[in-house]
Amino acid sequence: MLSKFGQRGIQIRILMLLASVQVFSLMALANCPGSLPANYPRFRWQQVDWNYSGAEADTGVTNAMNDWNNATGQQYYVIGHTPGFTNEVVISDNADLTDVNGNPALGLTTHTPIGPPWICYLHVDTIFGFCYGSSMMMQPTIQINPTLITQTVNDYMAYGMTRDPVVEKTIAHEMGHVFHLENDDTAINCSVPSIMNTQGGPYQCPTLQNSFNGPQNCDVQQFLTDMQNWATFDWYMGTGCNQNVNCQ
Numbered sequence: 404m405l406s407k408f409g410q411r412g413i414q415i416r417i418l419m420l421l422a423s424v425q426v427f428s429l430m431a432l433a434n435c436p437g438s439l440p441a442n443y444p445r446f447r448w449q450q451v452d453w454n455y456s457g458a459e460a461d462t463g464v465t466n467a468m469n470d471w472n473n474a475t476g477q478q479y480y481v482i483g484h485t486p487g488f489t490n491e492v493v494i495s496d497n498a499d500l501t502d503v504n505g506n507p508a509l510g511l512t513t514h515t516p517i518g519p520p521w522i523c524y525l526h527v528d529t530i531f532g533f534c535y536g537s538s539m540m541m542q543p544t545i546q547i548n549p550t551l552i553t554q555t556v557n558d559y560m561a562y563g564m565t566r567d568p569v570v571e572k573t574i575a576h577e578m579g580h581v582f583h584l585e586n587d588d589t590a591i592n593c594s595v596p597s598i599m600n601t602q603g604g605p606y607q608c609p610t611l612q613n614s615f616n617g618p619q620n621c622d623v624q625q626f627l628t629d630m631q632n633w634a635t636f637d638w639y640m641g642t643g644c645n646q647n648v649n650c651q
């Protein structure tokens with residue numbers, strides 16, 4: 404089946420795929436992604452909007468966001484695309500994208516802490532009148548690599564791969580990083596699939612001809628576990644807010 408480029412060819416190519424920023428390194432459950440520390444920056448609002456300025460069709464990005472919305476039931480975040488709204492997730496192209504080791508990378512996520520008002524953690528915001536329950540806020544940026552997208556499409560063309568699904572897999576993986584998930588660098592195990600797998604799972608599970616594009620069960624379980632301690636804000640009348648100190 405793999406005679407065109409051989410098993411080793413796939414392994415090497417896959418190692419370049421889906422690489423991203425690894426700020427922290429934690430032990431991961433076998434074949435499921437681990438997660439970043441609970442005090443990692445998070446979104447201010449439940450409504451999260453994205454903007455993509457690159458040359459790919461929006462289809463792959465839209466599908467990736469819908470994959471996350473559908474997988475989580477929008478229980479913690481609703482990811483949308485509303486022109487005119489503040490864009491929390493800023494997505495662009497970078498044909499020279501490399502990972503931390505200098506190797507070409509399909510996607511890269513960077514979390515940028517923003518503030519104020521994140522300094523208002525547990526203090527009342529005098530402008531909006533509510534109390535932030537988060538110590539840090541963020542604006543993530545995602546870059547995707549059109550050169551490697553082309554390369555990946557070509558590599559998997561024999562299996563029906565097209566451009567939009569590669570964009571979708573890449574964005575869905577990077578959104579996993581936005582939501583704290585780490586890479587799963589273990590060997591492919593299609594019985595425990597993860598969008599965070601860096602060894603080719605999203606391209607080879609369950610089969611090369613029928614691969615998955617978005618978060619899988621173990622990704623969602625890790626997301627739900629992390630989100631329990633990842634609240635955005637509480638209203639002023641909420642308990643736990645230090646009402647003796649105001650911020651503006």
Ligand SMILES: [Zn+2]
Nearest residue numbers: 421422423586
């Ligand atoms: Zn990654």
